[in-house]
Each structure stands twice: as structure tokens, then as C-alpha cells.
Amino acid sequence: MDQEIGFGDPRAWIRLDEALRREPYAPAGLAEPQLAVALCHRDGRIREAALQQAVGYRALLPLVVVRCADWVGQVRERARELLREAVDTDTAVALAPLVLLFGRRGRGAFAIELVGGVLRSASPEQFDPLFVHPDRAVRRFAHRLAVEEGLLSPAQLARAAARDADTVVQNLCAEAALAAVAKTGGYDEVLEPLLGARNPRARASGVTALRAAGQVERAEKFLGDRSGVVRACARYVVRQGGGDPLALYRAWCLAVDPVPGAVSGLAECGERGDAALLWPLVSHASASVRARALGGLRVLDVVDVRRMLPLLDDPAPGVVREATLALLPSAGLVPDGPLMERLVGGWPKGWPRHVRVGAFRLLDARGGIVRLRAAVTVLDDPDERLRVWGAQVVQRWHPEEGMTPGDAEVGELLGRARHLFSDYVLTRRLWEAGLPGWPAGPSSSDSHPS
Missing domain, CATH: 1.25.40 (Serine Threonine Protein Phosphatase 5, Tetratricopeptide repeat)
Structure with missing residues (x-):
């Protein structure tokens, strides 16, 4: 009795094999369920005996493919012999996704070579399901075979x-x-x-x-x-x-509505003097043009902190992102007071998320107590991702060279974030900052984890 091929999700066959090996049961909706159980049995002799019957049921061929990589040599060789006899072009097309998935494991090369050899005689129409398969490995395999065999025209x-x-x-x-x-x-x-x-x-x-x-x-x-x-x-x-691409870019950037890509192109092949064409565009009505202009100034290494600061409040996230990237190398020159103000409150009553993220990135780049102050502030941010980011910064924070030992603000900030530390780690951080909490200092013989 021949069954209709319905191989479904290739991963399901691997999961089925693993599940039946742990606990034999009759899977519902599968042709000859008892035979499927035998094909996946823990006893190699039972698996080998079941193979001869399985080839009569094409719906069970995926389990024959699985047995082609069996850890028992006799089972593996018998499965390969039977699969070689059973596979035709249509079956190879249906089996290809499972074969390629299983081929990533050990001993999977045989099935790949077998299916690939059979598919070389397939027509372009038979390849169609593989060309649009959701698994990119299947699409790569199919297109590579099609190119090697000349199955597709240049237009295709x-x-x-x-x-x-x-x-x-x-x-x-x-x-x-x-x-x-x-x-x-x-x-x-x-x-x-x-x-x-x-x-x-x-x-x-x-x-x-x-x-x-x-x-x-x-x-x-x-x-x-x-x-x-x-x-x-x-x-x-x-x-x-x-x-002359550069001359064209310069002319386009002088237009009333330049194409955003032309703004980037000017920076990619222009000179520092071309920044004079980009600065007026940072106030353009188009957010894409503003963002590309900022990116271009960064590429040309022409950054003016004073002129770029207002763009950290831009309504377009892309503009704020580019302004932040441009200012990061000069983060020490950006006043931290206005940036801290932008971390307080969520949208719509406070600053929008992209503004808060830009401010936090710049404050984080400052290091020292400024970094800790900003990270503790965003622990109460309405955005979960920003809260998690702030918590990670607090947990990694250590006093840096040049900081004043015994700064009471450090103790207050770490106290607000004490839920992120064990008692041991918190007292160690306080000791590192020159604050009470670690009376004698850590020693090399300390048995606590660091």
C-alpha cells in the first residue's frame, strides 16, 4: 500500500526519532505508526528489520533518511541501500529539506550526495518548491544545482x-x-x-x-x-x-530637495571642505536628509559640538542616532546637566525614548561617576530595554582613576541600586570607592566569589 508523500516540517522527523527512542508510542496521523516506532527503536536489530518494510510506505521515507546516519553500521548501510533504490526525482525534491537539515550532523553526506545526484536530472519546474523554500540552506542548494546544470535562463x-x-x-x-x-x-x-x-x-x-x-x-x-x-x-x-561623481554630488546637495543618498555620497568621496555644503542640510525639513548630513559630517570628521547639540532633541530617531554617533568621540565636551535632564520621565510627559537613549549613550561614554549616575537614573525608565541596559552598566561599574575616594554620591547611587548586587559584591564596590563597607579589604585568600 503506497502512501501519499506529506513530509511536512523536516525538524519534526528528527524530534520524532528522538522522542520514540526515549518512549515508544504510536504517533497519531502517521502512516503505519507501529512501523515508525520500530524504525526508531533503541534496539538496532529492530530498526534494521523495520527498514525493509518501510520502503513500501513513501510517507515513512524521512525516517529511512534518518537511519542513513544511524550510529550502528549495519543499520546505516542497509538504510542507504534501500534509500538509493527508493528515491526518484519527485521524492528527492520532497526529501531535500530534511536531507540538508540532517546533513549538518555527522554521517549526513551520503543522503546529500544521493539527493543532489538525482536532482541533477530534474526539470526547472520540479525545482520550483525548493527555490522558494523558507530554509535558506535549501534555496542555496537548489540554486547552486540549477546553476551547475544550466537549468535557468539568464533572465530567470x-x-x-x-x-x-x-x-x-x-x-x-x-x-x-x-x-x-x-x-x-x-x-x-x-x-x-x-x-x-x-x-x-x-x-x-x-x-x-x-x-x-x-x-x-x-x-x-x-x-x-x-x-x-x-x-x-x-x-x-x-x-x-x-x-565626475563628486561634481554631481555637490550640485545635488545645493538643490532645494536633495536625495538623501546623494548627501551620503558627497561625504563618501568628498573632502573636508565639502562640510560647508552639509551644514545647511542639518536643518532641512526632511528627516532623512538631516540624518544623512550628520552622518556625512561624521565621515568627514567635521564635528562641531555646539552646533550638533540641538539635534539631540530632534523628533526623528534617525537624526538623534546620527547626532549621538557624531558626538560620542567628543562626549567629554558635552555638558552632562542637560543630558541628565533628558533621562527623567517618559513619553508623553517627558522626553521620547530615542532622546533618552541618545542622552544615555553620551553619558555612558563619559565614564566615572557620570556613567554611574546616568545608569542608576534609567533604572526607573518606562522602557524595559533601557532599564536592562542601565542595570548592566551599574553591575559592571568600577571606580576609575582620577575619581575622588570616599565620594558620598557613589555610596548613595550604589545604595539605590543595591537590589542588583549581593551583599558581598556591594560591600566590595563600596570598598573600591573608599567608602565604609569592607573593613580590611579583600585578600588573595578570600573564599568569596568576586
Whole structure:
């Protein structure tokens, strides 16, 4: 009696094997449940005897795959022999996800080689379920086989590179598509899918191919792409065609509504003097332009603490994030009083979360008692992640060189956070800060944990 293939989640078969080995039971909804129990039995002789019957039930072939990596040699060899006889193209397609998952374990190479060999004779249509499988390892395996066997046209490869979310598949298919059309010159069928792709790797491949396709002028529109790698490829192609990306960036940044990617591009290939074009953009109406301008100033290493401080209160989280990153190396020059004020209270009565996070990052970078003061303050923050972050900073905090021993504020702050420490650790921290709490100081013979 032949059963319909319904292999389902490949991980479920591995879990089933482990569960039946611990406690034999008849799994519901499975063809020949008693045979499934025998295939997973703790006794190797029972597993081996069950294999001969199992190949008559295609729905149990996943357990035969599992037995191909059995720890008993006789069981393993018998399972491999039977699987080799039972696997056809359709079965190989259905088994591929389980085979690849199990292949990550020891002794799993046989099934991968067997299924891969059978799939080399499959049609592109039979590969379709594997091309869109949720497991990226399955998609990589299927696309690699398809490329090696020439099952997909350049246009299909380009569409796969544009569609797939995995970078390995993107690179594999884009390179294969471009290598194929390099011999024939039919770039049009691959350029459109690649240039219109959402993922930057596929777009970058398409932009780079514009030079070989003799369409260098199309690269200019990608100079302001949202992705840095695409902008870099576009600059290369434009320069190869005799253009000047820097001059274009400068002109675009003088426009009323510059493209955010063009603002970043100016910093990527510009000079420190180009900061004069970026400073006016930090007050632009577009939050994306403001954030890119701040990022550009940071790249050009042109940071003015006084001019950037107001941007720590910007309503756009991305702008505050870029302002914080730019100011971190100069955190010692940022007044801590206004930053501490921004840690008090939650939204909507107080400062929004992104402002509090930016303030805390800068205060944390200050170190010393300023870091401890900020961390203890956010222990009461309405945001859980910020509270956890503050608790971790408090627990790692130690007095630093240059701090005044015996500072009463340190004792008061540690007292507010005493729930984060054991009594031993708290008294040790107090002793390190020169405060009462550790009468003789820790010794090398102390048996307490540090």
C-alpha cells in the first residue's frame, strides 16, 4: 500500500526519532505508526528489520533518511541501500529539506550526495518548491544545482537574484546571469530585474554590468541610491565613462530637495571642505536628509559640538542616532546637566525614548561617576530595554582613576541600586570607592566569589 508523500516540517522527523527512542508510542496521523516506532527503536536489530518494510510506505521515507546516519553500521548501510533504490526525482525534491537539515550532523553526506545526484536530472519546474523554500540552506542548494546544470535562463537567474532575501543566492544567481550574457551580449534581459531589485547586492551587480553593456549613462541615477555599495559601484561606472561623481554630488546637495543618498555620497568621496555644503542640510525639513548630513559630517570628521547639540532633541530617531554617533568621540565636551535632564520621565510627559537613549549613550561614554549616575537614573525608565541596559552598566561599574575616594554620591547611587548586587559584591564596590563597607579589604585568600 503506497502512501501519499506529506513530509511536512523536516525538524519534526528528527524530534520524532528522538522522542520514540526515549518512549515508544504510536504517533497519531502517521502512516503505519507501529512501523515508525520500530524504525526508531533503541534496539538496532529492530530498526534494521523495520527498514525493509518501510520502503513500501513513501510517507515513512524521512525516517529511512534518518537511519542513513544511524550510529550502528549495519543499520546505516542497509538504510542507504534501500534509500538509493527508493528515491526518484519527485521524492528527492520532497526529501531535500530534511536531507540538508540532517546533513549538518555527522554521517549526513551520503543522503546529500544521493539527493543532489538525482536532482541533477530534474526539470526547472520540479525545482520550483525548493527555490522558494523558507530554509535558506535549501534555496542555496537548489540554486547552486540549477546553476551547475544550466537549468535557468539568464533572465530567470536575474529574477532569482532580485527576489531572494539570502545574500549567497543573490550573489550566485547575479554572477551566473551576468556570466551567461557576457558571452551573448543580451544584457537587456538581466539588467532590468537586477537594477529594479530591492536588495542592494543585486542592484550593485546590475549597476556594475552597465559598463559592459555600454549603458554607462544609466549609472548616474544610482549615485544617490540608498545603499552605500550601490553608490560605490555607480561611482566606478560613472568615472569609467568619463564622468565626475563628486561634481554631481555637490550640485545635488545645493538643490532645494536633495536625495538623501546623494548627501551620503558627497561625504563618501568628498573632502573636508565639502562640510560647508552639509551644514545647511542639518536643518532641512526632511528627516532623512538631516540624518544623512550628520552622518556625512561624521565621515568627514567635521564635528562641531555646539552646533550638533540641538539635534539631540530632534523628533526623528534617525537624526538623534546620527547626532549621538557624531558626538560620542567628543562626549567629554558635552555638558552632562542637560543630558541628565533628558533621562527623567517618559513619553508623553517627558522626553521620547530615542532622546533618552541618545542622552544615555553620551553619558555612558563619559565614564566615572557620570556613567554611574546616568545608569542608576534609567533604572526607573518606562522602557524595559533601557532599564536592562542601565542595570548592566551599574553591575559592571568600577571606580576609575582620577575619581575622588570616599565620594558620598557613589555610596548613595550604589545604595539605590543595591537590589542588583549581593551583599558581598556591594560591600566590595563600596570598598573600591573608599567608602565604609569592607573593613580590611579583600585578600588573595578570600573564599568569596568576586
